[in-house]
Structures are given as structure tokens and as C-alpha cells.
Amino acid sequence: MRSVDRDGGQLEMSQTDFYALAERNLPGAGLGGYSLPEDVRFIIKRGVGSRLQSVDDRWYIDYVGGAGANILGHAHPAVVEAVQQQVARGLHYFGTLNDVAVELSEKLHRIIPCAEKITFTTTGSEATFYAMRMARAFTGRNKILKFEGAYHGNHDYSAVSVFPSAPANYPVGSVDTGGVPDALPSTVLIAPYNELEVVENIVAENKDDLAAIIVEPVQRIIFPEDGFLQGLRRICDANDVLLIFDEVVTGFRVALGGAQEWLGITPDLASYGKIVGGGGPLGCVAGRADVIERANPKHKGSSDFAYVNGTLHGNPVAAAAGLSTIEVLEGPGFYDALHEKSRQLTTALQEVLDRHGLPAIAAGRRSLWQILFLRAEPHNQTDVMTSDxxxxxxxxxxxxxxxxxxxxxxxxxxxxxxTDEDFDQTVGALDEACEVIKH
Ligand SMILES: Cc1ncc(COP(=O)(O)O)c(C=O)c1O
Incomplete structure (x- = not known):
């Protein structure tokens, strides 16, 4: 691997050299969220299809998938071509719309059930942040209800009870990080996922202050039980509270139209990231026209104006990546084939776990999966917390x-x-891994 030193000379760099630099420059020698032990960590050089190559030329089957963004794997030819064409026309503009972003907005309007209007962001975190802001501006109320264990991004309003060590004293949550202003957590109410009655009580007690309920329709690897999301819709309607789906992961993943299409429930607002930008820096909030209209700059100065703006909003390269990705997703049978692949993988993984007699499940549906040391699919975050x-x-x-x-x-x-080869290799690896951890 070659790199350029500060004086412009060429250096041969090994993975160890890269880590020496990373240790010096980056906290935890990482990108923020994760820091792998030294014996397994690696530095990515490139991605090809379903695999990654490290700088020391080891290959990995990539199930992290860009945190869900890479539904087409790496360097899909259609996406590469669209991005190359756009890069040649400029990486970034600002202040005035670009043609690709408008084209993407029309595509989203046609695909996402709730998308009467759309406003672009750069990331999924911004999309949930702005959805909450618009909900507050629209309703004139301060509080947002979120679920224990739900992740809505890196901002302060999300950083409550994402990683609790014990169940919350609902609706009071626990703050996950330092640096959150003392006054903020009282505006974030916490409820357990899949527990409608608790939600109903919290909403009844807080309805005069409550702007919205935000929910991951599939919370991490916890799927909604029958009636749960329908129940949230009903509670929101009955109390004049907005329902926000955080579709940053589920959007274009569980179905082209996301969880709202799959489950047949239309939220007032929905937040997107990841696949919508084809893995590039793009997110959006889609939803009811009267709510999204709060972001119209003509309302500046009024108390129900919701300021939405960012240097990279609607970035044309990410929009080109998103558009070309979505065009592939629209192909006939795309989702049936994807879901079937995933079903085959989880079935094969479960067989291995069972053969080794491990008390674990290959949980998942559609193209989401995870191995959990539980006997049955989790009902909410308490189950995840009490798993091994x-x-x-x-x-x-x-x-x-x-x-x-x-x-x-x-x-x-x-x-x-x-590919089948990926899955055979994964099943073989799990077989060996089970052997090692069986004790
Ligand atoms: C459900 C959900 N919401 C929001 C986010 C934040 O998105 P981003 O990392 O693009 O800011 C994530 C990221 O993983 C997510 O999974």
C-alpha cells in the first residue's frame, strides 16, 4: 500500500503503520462508534461486491454493509457510472437547487407513502433531528416520546436510553453520553417498545406537551408485534400527536416504500438516510405537506418556522448515487430475491447453532439479521439487555x-x-466459531 508523506514522497504503508498513525491521530484509533480489539481490527482498502479488502490484503465478507446503506454491495456498476458522471459536473453546489436532487425528490414522492413533501438533509441523524424540530414547530409543544433501545442518531435528543444498563423508570430515561445539557432529557420521554399500554398512559399524562412519538418501525433487531405500530398510529390520532417513523434503516430496505409500505401504516413524518443516498452523504425527511411546509424559508421569523439548512443538503453526487441505487431496487423481483437470500442464510445459521446446542437464535426478517443468545425473538430492549x-x-x-x-x-x-459462496463460507466460519466458544 502506498501513501504520500507530508513532504510529498511515496511511502510503503502496512496495516501496522496505518494503525500507528490512527492511534496517534484518532480517539480509539477509530471513526467514533466502534473500536475492535487489536487481533481482529483491520483497515479497509476497498470494497468489491459483497466483500471488503484490507490494506494487508485480507478479504472479508461484509455483513456490516455500510451500516445498512450498501444494499447493492460495493461499487455496483450502475452506481459507479452515475457517480462518475456527476463528479465530472461538480461535487458540490449550494444555495440553489440542482437537477439531480429535484429528480430524486420526485422519485421519493412517488415511492414513499407518506411523502407529500420532502426536505433534504446530509445524514440520518439530521433527518431525525429535523423531524423532531418540525414536529415541535408545527404543534408548538416541546416533548418527544422515544423508545428504550431505539437509536435515532448522534444528536442530544437521541442520546437518551439508547444503551441503558437497566430498564428505565418510564418515562424517565438515562442519558447515554456526557455533554448533554441538563435541561434536555426532561423533553425526551422513554417507553418500552412493543408495550402499547405503557405508551398510552405516558401519552395521556403528557399530551399537552407532547409533539411526537418517534419510532424505529423495526427497532434494531426487534420486530413490531401485531398491532403495535397500528396502536401508535391510533394513540397519536386520538391525542393529536405526530407519528414519526425513523426509516433510516428500514427505508428501501424492508421494501421499496420502507416499513410503512411493508406494514401498511402511514406516519406523519419519516426520516431517511443510508440507502436514499446510495451510501453517500444524503438523508431526508418526508411527510405531510402541512408539517414539512414549516421548513419553507418564507416562514422565517414566525414561531412555527422550522429552520432546515446545511452545506451538503441535497448533495448532487449523493443524490446521483441514491437515484441510481433506487432504480436498481425498482427492478422486478428485487426484494423477493433479497429476502429469500436472507432467509436461506438465517436458516443455515440457525441449523449450525442448534447442532452445537447453543441457546442462541439467528434472528431477523427481510434482509436484517443478528445472532442473539436468546431462546426467542426479543420483545423489547429488556430482552436484549438480559440476553448473554x-x-x-x-x-x-x-x-x-x-x-x-x-x-x-x-x-x-x-x-x-x-453469493452462495459467501453463505457457505459464513456457515463454515460459524461452525468453527461455535466450536471455540462452546464451554
Ligand atoms: C434508525 C437510525 N436512525 C438514525 C441513524 C443515524 O443516521 P446517520 O448515522 O446517517 O446520522 C441511524 C444510523 O445508524 C439509524 O440506524
Missing amino acids: QARMRELDLELLKRGIYVLPGVRRFVCAVN
């Missing part, structure tokens, strides 16, 4: 050692270009 997380981590690290790229304890994805 140390053993799950041990197993995931053994998979990593065998060239299966998963992040310990994090939900993972099948992509459209995963």
Missing part, C-alpha cells in the same frame, strides 16, 4: 477472525450481491 451479551460478543469476534465482517453485538445485513 458477553457470549454474543465472543462469537462475533470469532467470526471476525474468520473473515466475516460483523460488528460485535450489532445488527447486520444481507445485500443483493451476496
Whole structure:
């Protein structure tokens, strides 16, 4: 691997050299969220289809999938071509619309059930942040209800009870990070996922202050039980509270029109990231025209104006990546094939776990999956918390050692270009990993 030193000379760099620089420059020698142990960590050089190559030329089957963004794997030819064409016309403009972003907005309007209007952002975090802001501006109320264990991004309003160590004293949550202003957590109410009655009571007690309920329709690897999301819709309607779906992961993943299409429930607002920008820096909030209209700059100065703006909003390269990705997703049978692939993988993984007599499940549906040390699919975050997380981590690290790229304890994805060979190799790796951790 070659790199350029500060004086412009060429250097040969090994993975160890890269880590020496990373240790010096980056906290945890990482990109923020994850820091893998030294014996399994690696530095990515490139992605090809369903695989990643490290700078020391090891190959990994990539189930992290860009945190869900890479539904087509790496360097899909249609996406590469669209991005190259756009790059040649400019990486970035600002202040005035670009043709690709408008084209993408029309595509989203046609695909996403709730999308009467759309406003672009750069990331999924911004999309949930702005959805909450628009909900507050529209309703004139301060509070947002979120679910224990739900992740809505990196901003302060999301950083409550994402990683609790014990169940919350609902609706009071626990703050996950330092640096959150003392006054903020009282505006974020916490409820357990899949527990309608608790939600109903919290809403009844807070309805005069409550702007919205935000929910991941599939919360991490926890799927909604029958009636749960329908119940949220009903509670929101009955109390004049907005329902926000965080579709940053589920959007274009569980169906072209996301969870709202799959489950037949239309929220007032929905937040997107990841696939909508084809893995590039783009997100959006879609939803009811009267709510999204709060972001219209003509309302500046009024108390129900919701300021939405960012240097990279509607970035044309990311919009080109998103458009070309969505065009592939629109192809006939795309989702049936993807879901079937995933079903085959989880079935094969479950057989291995059972053969080794491990009390674990290959949980998942559609193209989301994860191995959990539980006997049945989790009902909510309490189940995840009480599962054997140390053993799950041990197993995931053994998979990593065998060239299966998963992040310990994090939900993972099948992509459209995963092959039978990938799955055979994954099943073989799991077999060996189970042998190692059986004790
Ligand atoms: C459900 C959900 N919401 C929001 C986000 C934040 O998106 P981003 O990392 O693009 O800011 C994520 C990221 O993983 C997510 O999974």
C-alpha cells in the first residue's frame, strides 16, 4: 500500500503503520462508534461486491454493509457510472437547487407513502433531528416520546436510553453520553417498545406537551408485534400527536416504500438516510405537506418556522448515487430475491447453532439479521439487555477472525450481491466459531 508523506514522497504503508498513525491521530484509533480489539481490527482498502479488502490484503465478507446503506454491495456498476458522471459536473453546489436532487425528490414522492413533501438533509441523524424540530414547530409543544433501545442518531435528543444498563423508570430515561445539557432529557420521554399500554398512559399524562412519538418501525433487531405500530398510529390520532417513523434503516430496505409500505401504516413524518443516498452523504425527511411546509424559508421569523439548512443538503453526487441505487431496487423481483437470500442464510445459521446446542437464535426478517443468545425473538430492549451479551460478543469476534465482517453485538445485513459462496463460507466460519466458544 502506498501513501504520500507530508513532504510529498511515496511511502510503503502496512496495516501496522496505518494503525500507528490512527492511534496517534484518532480517539480509539477509530471513526467514533466502534473500536475492535487489536487481533481482529483491520483497515479497509476497498470494497468489491459483497466483500471488503484490507490494506494487508485480507478479504472479508461484509455483513456490516455500510451500516445498512450498501444494499447493492460495493461499487455496483450502475452506481459507479452515475457517480462518475456527476463528479465530472461538480461535487458540490449550494444555495440553489440542482437537477439531480429535484429528480430524486420526485422519485421519493412517488415511492414513499407518506411523502407529500420532502426536505433534504446530509445524514440520518439530521433527518431525525429535523423531524423532531418540525414536529415541535408545527404543534408548538416541546416533548418527544422515544423508545428504550431505539437509536435515532448522534444528536442530544437521541442520546437518551439508547444503551441503558437497566430498564428505565418510564418515562424517565438515562442519558447515554456526557455533554448533554441538563435541561434536555426532561423533553425526551422513554417507553418500552412493543408495550402499547405503557405508551398510552405516558401519552395521556403528557399530551399537552407532547409533539411526537418517534419510532424505529423495526427497532434494531426487534420486530413490531401485531398491532403495535397500528396502536401508535391510533394513540397519536386520538391525542393529536405526530407519528414519526425513523426509516433510516428500514427505508428501501424492508421494501421499496420502507416499513410503512411493508406494514401498511402511514406516519406523519419519516426520516431517511443510508440507502436514499446510495451510501453517500444524503438523508431526508418526508411527510405531510402541512408539517414539512414549516421548513419553507418564507416562514422565517414566525414561531412555527422550522429552520432546515446545511452545506451538503441535497448533495448532487449523493443524490446521483441514491437515484441510481433506487432504480436498481425498482427492478422486478428485487426484494423477493433479497429476502429469500436472507432467509436461506438465517436458516443455515440457525441449523449450525442448534447442532452445537447453543441457546442462541439467528434472528431477523427481510434482509436484517443478528445472532442473539436468546431462546426467542426479543420483545423489547429488556430482552436484549438480559440476553448473554458477553457470549454474543465472543462469537462475533470469532467470526471476525474468520473473515466475516460483523460488528460485535450489532445488527447486520444481507445485500443483493451476496453469493452462495459467501453463505457457505459464513456457515463454515460459524461452525468453527461455535466450536471455540462452546464451554
Ligand atoms: C434508525 C437510525 N436512525 C438514525 C441513524 C443515524 O443516521 P446517520 O448515522 O446517517 O446520522 C441511524 C444510523 O445508524 C439509524 O440506524
